[in-house]
Amino acid sequence: MPVPAKGRIILEHGEGFGRRLLVSVDAKSYGRGDDQRQVAIQDGLLKVLDEAAAGARLSRAGWIRQGAGDGELAVLPEGESEPRVVDDFVRELHAALTRHNHDRTDEAWLRLRMAVHFGVAMPASNGFSGQGIVAVSRLVDSRPLRAALAATGGPLAVVLSGRVYDETVVQRHTSLAAADFRKVPVRNKEFVESAWIRVPGADVHAHDLGLDVQDDGGAQNGRDTGGDTAGEGGAGSEGGAGSGRVPSPAPGVQNQFHGTVHAHGATFGNSFR
Template sequence: MSVGAMGVFGRRLLFAVDARGYGSADTARQRDIQTVLPRLLSDAAEAAGLDRASWVRQAGGDSEFAVLPAGSGEQALVEPFMRRLDAGLRAYNRDRVPAARLALRAAVHFGPASEAPNGFVGPGPVEVSRILESEPLRRALAAAPDATLAVALTAPIFTEIVAQGYTNFRPEEFREVVVAKKEYRGRAWLWVAGCDVHTLDLGDSDSGSDSGSDSGSGSEPDSPSGSRPGSGTASGSASAPNSGLASDSDSGSTPSGVGGGDSVTNNLYGTTIRGNVVFGISK
């Protein structure tokens, strides 16, 4: 087999997760988060029939980026993994005061990712990182103070897994948003455990502009008030899981097929990316 300069091409199932409020926590609280997070992820993986020991993982204290083995089931990572993760978080938080409760943001993508000397390269790892750190996902979790988990799915996962009925999630449980950040532009579908994501105010999300610069500090936004309904179904077509989703260029144009979703500017903070190499997802 002929191998090009970039090595062997492949598409992989990608997962990223990050804890809310880690940077403002004291040392004892940070240690507690670092202890419980791997356990919660392992419990959720076991419930979903996923072999977490086979994941290639990059830990970041309050976060993790993982590349799952080829052939891993996309639907299992959406459900029951996310349901079990939410249940584990609720059990952990049950007897804790609000300041000590744990809440997570998570993102799932299926796209190009190839091994490199210091991690993985390709648009796939970059995309899942950008979605994880996107402003709408941060705002969705901040706007639902009782929620423990906010999840963002990229187009290949939502359109070909959720929308096609391969999980027990209903498509209308998700809210479509547009994430724009410098060279990256794409869609994501948000789900917040235990609440109607369409009632959440995600801030100024109508302009769809891509300034090409970081517009925010990356800190957790204050919980907004009010409501803004969004779209929970896919508009247009998207790549199937076996074809991946390529990032758009710096043209600033709206991706083909984007309809009634919210348009937002993404903030990338705490993820070190050099070229297309993701070195970790941490603050």
């Protein structure tokens, strides 16, 4: 492999390719808060994620984590249990959020959207690139997920990509029932897929997610603008549900994830295989 110049990661063709379990979490209405509220959201976010991982017997020390203030994207190592993330981690995160929000006013609640996908994630010069990163980022920022969180009033809404849903929930590798999930079309920028939403402690089927409204993610530049309303939802093709396929970006577009990366024990530049 070529020697990196000035810290850049230089990969030969095919080197670094690998598929990983990806988890993206984003806080609701971060942009609406003042400076002190934003500090509290960031502190609370890391606290509940750490508590949830510990409760689910997952090692966050081995996760390659990329923070974004009001959110986090994590690339999980090989061997981390996908069913445990989909099932136990979500359950523990809901419990941690419930504890965190206890005695807080509704306006001070920490409310999170979470997406889980399995796909390509490759180390790049300024973070990660790959269609898996694109997919999980579009899912967590999708209008149906925002609408589910707003409509149900709970602290957490979760979306699974078709592949994760089919291979963990449908195949009964978790304690979750398929009926607890709602299939929704997601059309967010170049991403057009079906996904599966669950809201712990609520019936996601009982709420209007505004699925006749075109989904543009409800945000500008991929960040939360605070526009979460119960009437927001996604629309688009059902094509490729469960296929894990993500349409290719427009020619000349390079998909990368930027920001500080926490990579305990990780060695960048080596193959993920």
